[in-house]
Amino acid sequence: MLLFLGTCGLLLVLTMIGEGLRARYAPGGDNPEIETYMTRVHSWWAMVLLVSLALLTGKVGVLVLFGFASLAALREFLTLTYKRQADHTTLALAFYVVLPLQYVFVGLGWQGLYTVFIPVYAFLLLPVFTALRGDADRFLARVAETQWGLMIAVYCASHVPALLKLQFDGVAMDRGVLLIAFLVMVVQFGDLLDFFFGRRIGRTRIVPDLSPRTWEGLVCGTASAMLIGAALAWLTPFGVPGAMLMAGAASLSGHFGALVFAAIKRDKGVKDWSHLIPGQGGVLNQLDSVLFAAPVFYHLTHLVWAV
Amino acid sequence: MTGQLRPLRRLAANITGHGIALLARLITAVRAEWRGADPVPRQRVYYANHVSNADMPMIWAVLPPNLRRHVRPVAAADYWLKTPLRAFVGPEVFNCVLVDRRPDRDGSTGDPLDNILAALNDGASLILFPEGNRNMTEDPLLPFKAGLYNIARACPQVDLVPTWVANLTEVMPKGEVIPLPLMTTVIFGEPVHLQEGEDKDAFLERAARALVQLKPEDHAP
Numbered sequence: 104m105l106l107f108l109g110t111c112g113l114l115l116v117l118t119m120i121g122e123g124l125r126a127r128y129a130p131g132g133d134n135p136e137i138e139t140y141m142t143r144v145h146s147w148w149a150m151v152l153l154v155s156l157a158l159l160t161g162k163v164g165v166l167v168l169f170g171f172a173s174l175a176a177l178r179e180f181l182t183l184t185y186k187r188q189a190d191h192t193t194l195a196l197a198f199y200v201v202l203p204l205q206y207v208f209v210g211l212g213w214q215g216l217y218t219v220f221i222p223v224y225a226f227l228l229l230p231v232f233t234a235l236r237g238d239a240d241r242f243l244a245r246v247a248e249t250q251w252g253l254m255i256a257v258y259c260a261s262h263v264p265a266l267l268k269l270q271f272d273g274v275a276m277d278r279g280v281l282l283i284a285f286l287v288m289v290v291q292f293g294d295l296l297d298f299f300f301g302r303r304i305g306r307t308r309i310v311p312d313l314s315p316r317t318w319e320g321l322v323c324g325t326a327s328a329m330l331i332g333a334a335l336a337w338l339t340p341f342g343v344p345g346a347m348l349m350a351g352a353a354s355l356s357g358h359f360g361a362l363v364f365a366a367i368k369r370d371k372g373v374k375d376w377s378h379l380i381p382g383q384g385g386v387l388n389q390l391d392s393v394l395f396a397a398p399v400f401y402h403l404t405h406l407v408w409a410v
Numbered sequence: 411m412t413g414q415l416r417p418l419r420r421l422a423a424n425i426t427g428h429g430i431a432l433l434a435r436l437i438t439a440v441r442a443e444w445r446g447a448d449p450v451p452r453q454r455v456y457y458a459n460h461v462s463n464a465d466m467p468m469i470w471a472v473l474p475p476n477l478r479r480h481v482r483p484v485a486a487a488d489y490w491l492k493t494p495l496r497a498f499v500g501p502e503v504f505n506c507v508l509v510d511r512r513p514d515r516d517g518s519t520g521d522p523l524d525n526i527l528a529a530l531n532d533g534a535s536l537i538l539f540p541e542g543n544r545n546m547t548e549d550p551l552l553p554f555k556a557g558l559y560n561i562a563r564a565c566p567q568v569d570l571v572p573t574w575v576a577n578l579t580e581v582m583p584k585g586e587v588i589p590l591p592l593m594t595t596v597i598f599g600e601p602v603h604l605q606e607g608e609d610k611d612a613f614l615e616r617a618a619r620a621l622v623q624l625k626p627e628d629h630a631p
Contacts, residue, residue: 178439178592178593181590182577182592186580188583188586191586194590195588372627377439377593378441379439
């Protein structure tokens with residue numbers, strides 16, 4: 104509750120900064136930097152409300168929310184891949200069997216299964232179904248793209264609700280919910296501040312051909328994420344130094360994840376993944392950094408702190 | 411069918427229609443792109459590529475309700491009258507103009523063009539698949555049948571709007587049972603009309619070119 108109020112307060116401050124900038128520099132709303140910043144802040148309002156609603160309805164709510172986010176993300180990803188009729192069974196299995204099963208395994212807390220189900224079993228079985236249909240045209244590219252989509256949109260996404268299943272020494276059970284809030288906030292605010300600092304003081308582009316992101320934005324974004332992490336350390340079992348390191352690791356993998364997604368979008372010749380969220384592209388546009396950060400965050404937490 | 415049942419049937423058809431449109435949106439997030447024509451209530455023939463049975467419901471679903479009310483898909487009588495369920499969905503939910511693809515057989519309803527022209531004279535807009543059959547080849551379009559040319563000649567005032575349904579081959583290829591939840595787009599292009607002195611082949615080729623131009627690029631590796 105405290106966290107929810109705090110987040111709303113923070114968003115209120117960010118909204119006011121944006122409105123202030125807009126009023127001062129571009130009252131007509133014609134400064135593209137400020138407008139992009141504002142759309143992002145607005146999307147965080149929507150996301151915070153949705154996540155809060157899910158957290159209020161408990162663990163099932165979180166699972167259902169991320170299950171549908173996975174479905175929307177996988178749909179956006181697989182819409183842009185190369186497909187032939189021989190892939191139909193495989194794709195139907197990916198959507199209707201692999202995706203729900205992964206979330207059922209997470210819900211049941213079968214850690215031995217949900218951490219290997221997609222990288223091992225789906226990885227081995229799905230190409231078999233494709234091969235059985237007997238069409239070898241660009242076979243490797245087809246099965247590889249499907250597997251990549253499942254890994255990123257289902258496996259990685261499901262590691263966010265999987266945080267609910269970690270247990271810590273002498274800590275109450277609902278720690279997982281707070282960990283999710285910690286992860287999403289440090290990555291998303293890191294991303295937002297990367298964008299902000301990149302526009303203000305950014306000079307050196309990381310990959311000039313691919314993305315407007317800069318080293319200055321990356322360093323400032325990650326540093327800010329670490330500070331936010333330290334401020335939110337009370338949510339976690341990590342302690343203040345641990346929380347800073349975890350926030351830094353999650354934010355850094357998020358930044359580079361966004362770069363990988365920029366490369367995929369460039370390869371597929373699209374600017375946005377879809378038009379699902381008006382004016383802001385698709386679900387993957389919103390989630391790209393969280394998807395990359397989630398498994399890293401999960402495994403580090405599991406290795407170092409969980410019992 | 412008795413007199414009291416008719417309003418109920420119409421209500422059921424209405425609900426089914428909204429249900430189908432909602433389902434299309436939920437599964438494929440189908441979206442209209444009005445590239446060369448605006449969604450205004452003009453009398454039009456939306457002529458589209460045909461790869462699956464879901465083409466027509468997709469176009470139907472993205473049309474705004476005020477346009478949808480006046481649009482009648484042209485469909486094959488032998489398919490839509492086969493079972494009572496199809497006879498309900500085709501003629502009553504979609505308000506199809508049924509045409510006989512094999513007019514030489516017994517029980518023929520006459521020249522297929524007659525029904526189409528009668529619907530146009532009533533002021534209806536149409537959804538038409540000028541290829542006549544579902545396209546199973548790797549080519550983007552099959553050669554058009556003469557129907558589109560005959561309509562253009564008989565009703566020169568009607569806009570012929572090329573309508574490309576993108577990505578549906580992947581959602582549900584011919585012969586598959588389970589539709590995949592992939593995203594689809596329906597792209598409306600600039601209307602074509604029969605030009606003075608243009609013969610049948612030249613017109614059909616120009617109309618086909620206008621349609622293929624709307625096709626988005628492949629994402630092949």
